[in-house]
Amino acid sequence: DAKTTQPPSMDCAEGRAANLPCNHSTISGNEYVYWYRQIHSQGPQYIIHGLKNNETNEMASLIITEDRKSSTLILPHATLRDTAVYYCIVRVAQSGYALNFGKGTSLLVTP
């Protein structure tokens, strides 16, 4: 079973920030939090990952709580093209491990 819990769906107005929460209360010390998204009819796409510090890249920001039991993915200015299913996944950073996908959050960005 997936180690994460996410709300099944969220809405966000175009241009506003989308904040997608994820609970991972059983995360181990050597596990990272990864975020992927899957736009309809496409393969999943890597967004960002982090261990314990907040991370930012050109796509999003990742905020991880101090106890590492939850995190939030932030899309600062959501566009219609951000409509997708977002998956929060915890895993070790070493290569050779497959991704354990949960049900994810279906984000709908509306005009």
Next chain:
Amino acid sequence: SAVISQKPSRDICQRGTSLTIQCQVDSQVTMMFWYRQQPGQSLTLIATANQGSEATYESGFVIDKFPISRPNLTFSTLTVSNLSPEDSSIYLCSVEGGGEITEAFFGQGTRLTVV
């Protein structure tokens, strides 16, 4: 990064037949992963394919039904055998980019419909 070409993108097959899906990567990778995504569901790992060894299958998936080949470091095939309507799904291959981030890259998927 890694660019994955997956073929075919979609197919409609008769029950009882087989479909072979090809996955070509633009760089050499040690492991390739095959996933299934049933309609309206999340992705489920079928097997992990290493070059030069037999694939490792997850619980609920068997080699007779999902034979996998991995002849070299850039190519793999997944065959879905003895098709039934329950096999109608999207099948995706995935590789890791390597390096420190180890993010995964995915093909665009093969949408299989069994009639």
